[in-house]
Amino acid sequence: MDRYAEIAQHVQNGYSERARKAVEAALAEGCPAERVLKEGLIAGMEVVAAKFKSGQMFLPEVLAVAGAMKAGMELVKPLLVAARHEPLGKVVLGTVRGDMHDIGKNLVAIMLQGAGFDVVDLGTDVRVEKFIDAIEREHPDVVGMSALLTTTMVHMKTVIEALKQRDLRAHVKVIVGGAPISKNFASEIGADGYARDAATAVDVVKELLNSR
Amino acid sequence: MDRYAEIAQHVQNGYSERARKAVEAALAEGCPAERVLKEGLIAGMEVVAAKFKSGQMFLPEVLAVAGAMKAGMELVKPLLVAARHEPLGKVVLGTVRGDMHDIGKNLVAIMLQGAGFDVVDLGTDVRVEKFIDAIEREHPDVVGMSALLTTTMVHMKTVIEALKQRDLRAHVKVIVGGAPISKNFASEIGADGYARDAATAVDVVKELLNSR
């Protein structure tokens, strides 16, 4: 087994300490940080994400894996930054104005981070201005909005309209999700994607970024 | 009991022959046709319509009443036309394109006719052009559209858009109804009114005409 595969294996098993050590060893041996990230950490996580999506793995197991990945990432990240490595993509997430529901959005954040995306979580009850500010500040590739109430889902449209007004709409993809949200509603309000659950959110984001 | 009340009573009872005779007598005595219509025939029918709406009368009973009213109308109508009397209002009705459902629309026609409206029934599977032609030809005050399928209700919007394009929209009120139709959908597509059933359709039409 090569170094990369070894890292991926430890990540898959959710062994934080072993993953960290393997990354350390790989970097010491001169393996490029980018390959350690992609062929080691992310590769391991991808196997897990696929298993999770097909119902062969539970979230707590995924969380352990995410922990192992994070342990490795901490070593790799500074090197990537120094090398001006382009991250996979950045996603800004938030539950819309008037809505306190947290957990669905948090699940999406976990899955996206696990897949190697930078995630900026704005929390719940996020007003239009806060979304706009974050988009102007963070330049994300994707903004994800969550709503669990029929009386807050309509604010998703407000955000999309505001993006248009500020000429930001072309620069960021918009995905939406939550109990009352349907694919149909997503396209009606002009979102680019609809994630029916956390497990598919990653696929939706990846597709959107590939289609750019 | 005066003549008008007598006519109204016969209409209410659904006695066609007696209603016809009472109208004949009233006209012979010099009662103005317009009062015979309003205070006699329509007044009688209004009582029945109210009872029907509040669930105290069945449709077959209303049909008998409508028959009595029609018997009287046949005598009054030529006089009204000669006197250039303005009718209460004219309504064009149809079930939209692709939809063969008939009975709901027919009920609405019966109730409207009973209330003294002129009704032009275009039948079922009525395409946009046929609605437009009828509106241009008949100059109705109201056009009523019915749809029973989720896949045909969308054609209601097409008709409304076509009315706008031909500058006809301001000249005619639009009401819609049918199993998949909601108040919300009605306002979304820009209809003026929504009739949840045949009994309320008359009220909706009256309200729209009063609000002009």
Added chain:
Amino acid sequence: MRKRFNSLTLGADALLFGVAGTPLRRNGVLIGGGKVLPEIKFTLPPMSIEDTPAMEIEAMYREIVTAVCERAVHLGQQSVVVEFELLPPMTVDPPMGESITSLIAGILAEFRTSHGLQSLLRITPVDIREQNKPPQRRRGRETELLLESFRRCARAGADLLSIESTGGKEVTDQAIMAADVRGILFGTVVLGCADMEFLWEKIVRVARETGTVPAGDTACGIGNTAMVLADQGYIPRVFAAVVRAVTAVRSLVAYEVGAAGPGKDCGYENAILKAITGLPMSMEGKSAACAHLSPVGNIAGCYADLWSNESVQNIKLLAGMAPVVSMEQLVYDCRLMNVAAGRGEGRRLRDWFSESDAGLDPQAFILSPRAVEALARAIVSEQDDYRRGVAVAVKAVDLLREGLSKQHLLLSEREQEWLTRIEHTVSELPSDSMGFIAEERPKWKDHVNYGEYGIPDDV
């Protein structure tokens, strides 16, 4: 060739959900063999089929069928029936209906392989023969297209062939509004039965040629139109009850020319047909409230071999898409029935279903097992369709009168008046169909093309 039933297969004691006299076995699914199965139905959300690319429409069906099957698997349901009810544009354009059928059959096959979910696919083309006024029931392009639709869907993977045929509706629409019992008989048993014989001989032939099952029909456009109008308070419920009884004569014809069940869900007359034919039936009740309200939410369950949600748009509810919600409700309803049956107490639950509704509405009252048996007997006591219609109408009125006098049935005063009126009308019906037809035919000549029913225009 029509073979007329002249005796009952199942009496009141034998009538039970999940149990048919002649169960249907196909593709690993057993219907009427002891367990009630869910039959799931759905329609598209508000959209224009003409203005939507075929691919998008197919994607929508893929989404719906996948989602309902996933839910069934999730709940441990082992067999389901899926109905694809073709919309008018899909029937008028047989290749379109064929291609969606094939898509759905493919998804069902996948679920069979990957999850062990057994399933049958029912297809129901829409009766496009009414597109002309008066409708052309035999000649003309629509009849050809309709049969072509059956043929193509059958070859594309359908298992069960059904239709909600509309023969006679051009008369009954009017007769229902006027609470006209004679008109109902003329439209339902004179015209309706003639059309059923014509149409179902053709459907049975298609089934034979394609190795599929000619399942059954429903007088939905008659019986359920009356039920819905009665529910809105437009027409008397006692009248709607008599209409329901009469529709059984019409729907029975399908089985007399070779249909094998399961009968179509929205035919509440299926209760009577199950007693006569012993064939499995689909029924719908409270879990079809999404499609229409009714006074028979529980009692319909007494006879269900399949338990259906009738129809629901693919729109989002809080829990998920509406068809998935329906699947869940059907599965739980079926579980309850199957648990009771499994303990040998199915009949006890059946009686509770019946008691729940029978006393509150005449339409429910005539669906109690005892009433069903009596109505079924009235039908098989005659061979001529018209005489069957009269017999079952008379019996329905008798049952209601008896229920009222024994205080087993609550009726408002207005309803009681109408019962008396209807009683009077049915007691004066001619005993001979020729006389009856001669009296009725002229009344409806503007609405009906008699040649299309094989009836000469004048006698």
Added chain:
Amino acid sequence: MRKRFNSLTLGADALLFGVAGTPLRRNGVLIGGGKVLPEIKFTLPPMSIEDTPAMEIEAMYREIVTAVCERAVHLGQQSVVVEFELLPPMTVDPPMGESITSLIAGILAEFRTSHGLQSLLRITPVDIREQNKPPQRRRGRETELLLESFRRCARAGADLLSIESTGGKEVTDQAIMAADVRGILFGTVVLGCADMEFLWEKIVRVARETGTVPAGDTACGIGNTAMVLADQGYIPRVFAAVVRAVTAVRSLVAYEVGAAGPGKDCGYENAILKAITGLPMSMEGKSAACAHLSPVGNIAGCYADLWSNESVQNIKLLAGMAPVVSMEQLVYDCRLMNVAAGRGEGRRLRDWFSESDAGLDPQAFILSPRAVEALARAIVSEQDDYRRGVAVAVKAVDLLREGLSKQHLLLSEREQEWLTRIEHTVSELPSDSMGFIAEERPKWKDHVNYGEYGIPDDV
């Protein structure tokens, strides 16, 4: 003053839908006195409350409540409970909630007078105390507004006061995702119970001052979050089952400080609470599938004194508006239960409900009457909330283990592994709450403001 239960009121044999130990009688409505009644719930369709004139919002509620009452009358239903669940803007602005409450109470009064429909109105302000992060549970404007909302709605015509309180959720949200039993206990029985005591003493006081009934709470944000995630396959079902058992300790507090029932529908732990308190409970099952799917569609019915649809948007289905459809389904479900009970066979139907679901899912398994009694006994065997939590978690695990070994419960291999893991965790829990708190508190300090639970920031 909290008065702790130390014995059961109803054992497995006495647990039955429609029958409470202490029925509630108010305004001509009897809950738990022999019959199950529908409890109807609804929410607005997609719309912005901020951008909609108050008159339009009120018109919408008028339309919904009128329509559901009309349907109830139509079906001959004599008593109903209506819940008005306040949305956040209606709770933050107490006069707004008050005015809608008054509107609904007015409609119900009209139906009482004109149609003899007996009814009670439950109001449920939303727990706006989580608007801050970490939530301010005691101090601050939100707590004031929440209580003001209760007061105003109570005076405006509400009968039953309820809430889905969220104390402890800042911990359990995380603990659920990690399947962390210790976190569940800390959030639910340490933080949750402390918050329940604080909040419900205040609600009981409002009820006393306004002559209304302090009805009950639910650990919805904990138990149902776990249930929904388990249903999606995100977390083990055995874990969700243990979570459910533990939530009973938290919800019980409301009744120990004076709540009188009926408990809030979405608390499936109500089964256990009914055994302990004997108070009437609202439950939801298959006819709440519009709001969420679940593995307990039938078994939940075993304990229902009210039978609820949980929530549905006011959107159009083919039959009518969705809340009307729900009312119809609830009425038929209730009729069936009441018919069985009327024949003295309620317990038989209850057992069928239980058998329908219990073997297929651990969350259903622990809701079978025998399991419910065992869990209830475990709780009342202790007085300290933490020890109750441990006792009921241990008992839940024991029951699942027993069910598995006797093959009464189906569990996948992965679920079995998790059962073993959880078994291990609960067996190592400290017996003393002080020790447990000392271990857990530091882990959650970023998420919880301990002062808001009356817990010192450091020991």
